Amino acid sequence: MKKKLGMLVIAALMATTICGCSGGGQTESKPAETQATQKAETQAASGAESAESTESTGGADSGEDGIDYSGTITMFCGTEDTKPFDAVMAEYQKLHPDVNIEYIIWENVTDFETMMTNYIATNTLPDMYRGQVGVVQQQYAMEGYLLPLDDLDIEGNLVNGDTSLIKYKGSLYSFPMTIAYSVTFCNNDKLKELGIDVSYENYPRCMDEFVELLQKCREAGCEYPFSVAGSDTSSCTAWPFQYIYQVLYGGNPNFYADVLSGKANWSDPEFVKMFEEYDRLREYMAPDTAAKTTDGQKADFISGDAIFFSQTASSLSGLRNLDPDMDILMLPSCFTEKPEDQTLIGGFDDGISVTTGAKNPELCKDFLKFIASKEGCEAYCSNSACVPTVKGAEIDSDPAFRIILEIASKGDLPNSAILSRQWISGFKELLKTGCQNWLVGEDPASVVDKISTEHTRLMDASPDWVENFLADYEYK
Amino acid sequence: MKDKLNVNQFQAKQNRRRAAVIEFLLVLPALALYFVFVVYPLFDGIFYSMTDWDGVRKTFHFIGLKNYVDIMHDQYVLEPLRNTFIYAFFNTIFLNILGLLMAIGAESVRRGRNVFRALLYIPSVLSAILVGFVFNFIFDKSIGALGQKLGIEVMANNLLGSKSFALAMGILVTSWKSAGWYMVVYIAGLHNIDQSLYDAASVDGVTGWKRFRYVTFPLLAPSFTINMVLAVERSFKQYDLIYALTGGGPGRASELISMTIYNESFTNKRAGYGTALGVILFLIIVAITLFQMKVLRKREEDAR
Numbered sequence: 195m196k197k198k199l200g201m202l203v204i205a206a207l208m209a210t211t212i213c214g215c216s217g218g219g220q221t222e223s224k225p226a227e228t229q230a231t232q233k234a235e236t237q238a239a240s241g242a243e244s245a246e247s248t249e250s251t252g253g254a255d256s257g258e259d260g261i262d263y264s265g266t267i268t269m270f271c272g273t274e275d276t277k278p279f280d281a282v283m284a285e286y287q288k289l290h291p292d293v294n295i296e297y298i299i300w301e302n303v304t305d306f307e308t309m310m311t312n313y314i315a316t317n318t319l320p321d322m323y324r325g326q327v328g329v330v331q332q333q334y335a336m337e338g339y340l341l342p343l344d345d346l347d348i349e350g351n352l353v354n355g356d357t358s359l360i361k362y363k364g365s366l367y368s369f370p371m372t373i374a375y376s377v378t379f380c381n382n383d384k385l386k387e388l389g390i391d392v393s394y395e396n397y398p399r400c401m402d403e404f405v406e407l408l409q410k411c412r413e414a415g416c417e418y419p420f421s422v423a424g425s426d427t428s429s430c431t432a433w434p435f436q437y438i439y440q441v442l443y444g445g446n447p448n449f450y451a452d453v454l455s456g457k458a459n460w461s462d463p464e465f466v467k468m469f470e471e472y473d474r475l476r477e478y479m480a481p482d483t484a485a486k487t488t489d490g491q492k493a494d495f496i497s498g499d500a501i502f503f504s505q506t507a508s509s510l511s512g513l514r515n516l517d518p519d520m521d522i523l524m525l526p527s528c529f530t531e532k533p534e535d536q537t538l539i540g541g542f543d544d545g546i547s548v549t550t551g552a553k554n555p556e557l558c559k560d561f562l563k564f565i566a567s568k569e570g571c572e573a574y575c576s577n578s579a580c581v582p583t584v585k586g587a588e589i590d591s592d593p594a595f596r597i598i599l600e601i602a603s604k605g606d607l608p609n610s611a612i613l614s615r616q617w618i619s620g621f622k623e624l625l626k627t628g629c630q631n632w633l634v635g636e637d638p639a640s641v642v643d644k645i646s647t648e649h650t651r652l653m654d655a656s657p658d659w660v661e662n663f664l665a666d667y668e669y670k
Numbered sequence: 671m672k673d674k675l676n677v678n679q680f681q682a683k684q685n686r687r688r689a690a691v692i693e694f695l696l697v698l699p700a701l702a703l704y705f706v707f708v709v710y711p712l713f714d715g716i717f718y719s720m721t722d723w724d725g726v727r728k729t730f731h732f733i734g735l736k737n738y739v740d741i742m743h744d745q746y747v748l749e750p751l752r753n754t755f756i757y758a759f760f761n762t763i764f765l766n767i768l769g770l771l772m773a774i775g776a777e778s779v780r781r782g783r784n785v786f787r788a789l790l791y792i793p794s795v796l797s798a799i800l801v802g803f804v805f806n807f808i809f810d811k812s813i814g815a816l817g818q819k820l821g822i823e824v825m826a827n828n829l830l831g832s833k834s835f836a837l838a839m840g841i842l843v844t845s846w847k848s849a850g851w852y853m854v855v856y857i858a859g860l861h862n863i864d865q866s867l868y869d870a871a872s873v874d875g876v877t878g879w880k881r882f883r884y885v886t887f888p889l890l891a892p893s894f895t896i897n898m899v900l901a902v903e904r905s906f907k908q909y910d911l912i913y914a915l916t917g918g919g920p921g922r923a924s925e926l927i928s929m930t931i932y933n934e935s936f937t938n939k940r941a942g943y944g945t946a947l948g949v950i951l952f953l954i955i956v957a958i959t960l961f962q963m964k965v966l967r968k969r970e971e972d973a974r
Contacts, residue, residue: 308936311725315941330726337727424831425917481823482814484920485831490810619724620938630920634833648746655940656724 263557264292270309270323273299274511275544278371278578279324285573286564293557302428303622314339319551321558327370327545328359328616334547335362341548342367346559348566351584355542356611367547369566372580374543375507375524375598376436378404382521384498388414394597397525399533401471408478411501418480421500423491424633425484427626433504434625436527437468439539439610444530447670450617454653454660460646461639469638471529484633492516508544510579510594522594526607537610538601542583618659624648718945725941737946746922747930747947753837754927757844757912758905764845765901766894769852774882776853777860787857794850802914805843806830830916833923840912840924847911848904852897859893860886895966899959906955927951 269279276297283295298320300306306325313319319339325331334340342365343349349357349366353373360368385392390410398404411419423429442449445464452458480486480500494500496517507524514520526538546565548558564570571584579592581599591599601607628645632638653660719737723730741747776787793801809830817825829835863886871877871885909928912918918925927947935944 304937308932311936311939311941314726333726425919427917481826482810482828482831485806485810485828485916487806487810619940620933623933623937627919627921634831634920636921651744651746652938655938655943 261556261560262292263290263554263560265554265557266294266296267322267554267558267561268298268320269295270298270300270306270313270320270325272306272324273301274508274515274578275324278574278576278580281573281577282565282570283561285569286561289564290560293561304427307619310334313551317551319549321552321554322546322548322562324371324544324546325368327368327374327541327543331360331368331545331547332362332616334549335365335367339550340367341550341552341555341559343369343548343559343562346563346566348563351566351568351571352542353583353585355583357542359616360542360545368545369547369562370542370583371544371546371565371571371574372508372542372578373540373583373602375581375602376432376439376527376539377505377507377524377598378527379495379503379505379509379513380523380525381495381498381501382523384416384501385411386521387498388416390414392523392525394600397597398528399536400528400530401474402531403533404528405474405478408475408502412478416498416501418478418499419501420475420478421486421491421494421503422479422483422633423486423488423503424630425486426488426491427622429488429491429503429505430626430629430633431622432506433472433529434468434629436504436539437471437529440527440529440537441468441471441531441535443610444535444537448667451664451667451669453649454618455664460649461642465645466638466642469632469641472632473638484630496520506543507579507581507595507598510592514579514592523596524594524598526598526601536607538598538607539610540602541609541611544580616663618649618652618656618663620652621649624652715945716949718942719949720946721942723942724939725935726939730942733942737943738950740943741946741950747927749922750918750925750927750930753923753925754906757837757841757908757926758902760838760841761844761905761908762898762901764841765849765852766897768845768849769897770856770890772849772853773856773860774886777857787853790853791850793847796847798847798911799914801843801847802911805839805915809839831920833920836916836920836924840915843915844905844908844911852901855893855897856890859890862892863889891966891970895963895970898966899962902958902962903955906951906958 269275271279276299279295279297283293287293298309300309303326306323307330310319310323310325310330314337331340335342344365348369352370355370355373357366360366360370380392382392388411390407392398392407398407408419422433438449442464446452446458449458449464453460480494486494491500491503492513495503495513504527510522510524513522526536528536530536546562548555548562552558565574566584568584568586571582571587572589574580575582575587575589579594581591581595582589624645627648628641631644632641720732720734721730722733722736772790776783776790779786810828814826814828817823817827824832824835829839867885867889868881871881876884907928908926909932912924912926913929916924918929928951931944931947931951933944934940934947938944
C-alpha cells in the first residue's frame, strides 16, 4: 500500500505540470476601471483613407505640460516592432530623458493571445501592447483589462477609417499605427527577369487574370509561381481570409453574422466555391506546400522560386530585413470572378493599448499620446513598413506600396474593410486545419463539412460570445 | 533502579520526539513548497476543470462534470488522444531499444569511450524547439533532395506534409533526440552488473546474444523499469518538439493531446475544458504508470 501511495505521489508530481499549465486563473477582481459612457459612434466603413492626407494635427505636447515623467515602460509587441518603438522612444526621450522602454516579444497572433491570457490569469499584464486590431481588443476592454484613451483626445488625429474595432461602447481603447492591406506579394525582380511586366496599369483584376499571369510565369520558366506556407497558421489562412473578405462578403456582407445566427453555414455552396476556385491555383503551387514553413516561403520568394503569395502588408518588414533592395510589389487580391467586383482589403491595424496592469498609467498614456502625434507617427512609420494613420504624417513609403497607395489615393477600388476580425476564438486554427486538409488532397465538400462541424462546436462552447456578437452586430 | 530506568526511557522518548520535530522542521520548507507548487495547482486545476472559465473573463460558472462528459464523445479530442497513444507506444519502444543499443555500443568501445558517449548524449541536451525547427529544415531540403534523387515522391515532397508520415517522423525525431538520455540510465545499469557473473557465464561458454539474453538483460531490470516509466510519461506530455516540427498537422494528423489541451485552453478560450483534458491526461499517466510499475517491479524481483 505504501509503495502504491509512493508511486501515486510520483505520478502526481509528473503530471502536475500539465494540470498546472492548463489550470490556474485570476479569481480576484481588479479594481473597477472607468466605465465607458460614450455612445458608440462607429464611423462609416467606407474604407481607410490613405495617409497622404495633408490635414495637420496638433503636434506632440508631451513635456509641455510641466510633468517630468520617468520610468520604464514594458511594451508587449511583435518582433518587427522594436525598431519603430525605439525610434519613437528616442524622440520621446528628448522631452523625458528618464523614460525607457523594454520589450516582451510575441511571434504571431496566436502567441499574442496565449501570452495575454497568461498575463491575465497571473495578474501580470504588461504596461502596453501592440496587437492586431479587432482580434480581442473589445473583449479585453469589456473585461476591464484596458484603459480608455478618450482623455488623450487622440481619435481626431486619425485619418478617416472604420474605428469600430478599436472602440468599445464608444470609448477608444486602442490607437492603430497602420492601415493594413491584405495583398498579394509579388517578386518584381523575378518578373522582370522573366520578361513580365506588372504595373498599376495592368495588375490582375480577377481570378482569371491572375491564373493567366501565373501561367505566363510558368511558361517563362518559373514552375511554381504561387506560394503558400501550409504549415503556418497565418500564411495558410491569409488567402482564404482574402477570399472571404473579397468574394464571400462581396456577395453577402453579413455572412458571418448569418452563420452565427444559423441562417448560413460554412458548408454552403458559396464557401465550397472558394476551394473550387483555389483548385485552379493549386497546380501553380509547389508539391511540398503542405509542409512549407514561412521561412521556407520567404526563402522561395526571395530566391525567385516562387513569385506570389498572399499576406498582410505587415509581412513586408520581414522581407526587407532579408533583402532591403529587392523590388517587391503589393497587388490587391484578385480572387473575384469579375474584374468589377475587385476590392482593396484594408483597415486600421497595429493597435497600441494601455493595460490596467500599467505600473505608471499616466506615463504610458503620455507616451501613447506622443506616438499618436504627427511626430511620433512619422518616427514610428519611418522605421517600419507601415502606412501612417495620423493626419499630416508624411513618410517616404516603401516602394512596395506604390501600386496599392495609388489605388487607395485614387479610390479606384472599393474597400473591403477587415471588419470581421471578430471571429469566434479558435476560428483561425480551424480554418488552418481545413486548408491543410484541402492541401493534402481532401475534397472541398468534406473540408467545409469539417469546418462547419467544428465551428458549430466552438459556438456551442461559447454561447455568450455568439449572443454578444449578434447583439452588437450592425447588419449591412 | 527502576526509577533510573524510567528516567532513561523517558529521556530516550524525549530525544526521539525532539529528533522527530527537528526532522519535521527540516522537511517543512520542502513540504510547503510542494504544497504550494504541486498540491495546490493540482487541486486548483481539478476545480477549474469543473467550470466554464474561458481564461480571460473574471467570472465563471461551476458546471460539475459537464466538461468530462463532453470530452467522452468529442471527436476533436479523441483523434489527438489516439495519436498520443500511438506516439507513446512507439516512442517507448524505440527509445528503449535505441538507448540500450547505444549503451552497449558505447561500453564496448575501448578507446575514446567518453567521447563516444558524449557524442551520443549531445542530442538530448539540445532544445526540443531547436531540434524541431532544424529537422523541419532537414526534411524540407536534405531528405527532400534525397527523395528526388531516389525518385520517391512522398519523400521528395517533404514527409512532414504527409498525413501518413507526419506522426511517424515525429516519433523518429523524438527517438533521435532523446535516446541518449536513456542510454545514460542503461550505462549506469550495465556498470552495476557484477563482473563475476560475466566471468561465470564465460566459464560456462555463454557468449554473445546468450550472454546478453540471460545475464545482461535480466540484470538491467531496474534501469529498464525507470526508462519505461519515464518514456511513457514523457511521451504523453510531449509538446514542444512536435509543435516545432509539424505544428500538429497536416490537419490534425500529428496533433498530440498536450497540443489539444493548449489549443482548447488558450486558442479556443476554453480554459475549463482544457483543464479537464489535463486532468484526464493526468489520470491516464497515473494508470499507465501504476500498471507499468506493478509489472516491471515483479520482473525486477524475478530477476533477483
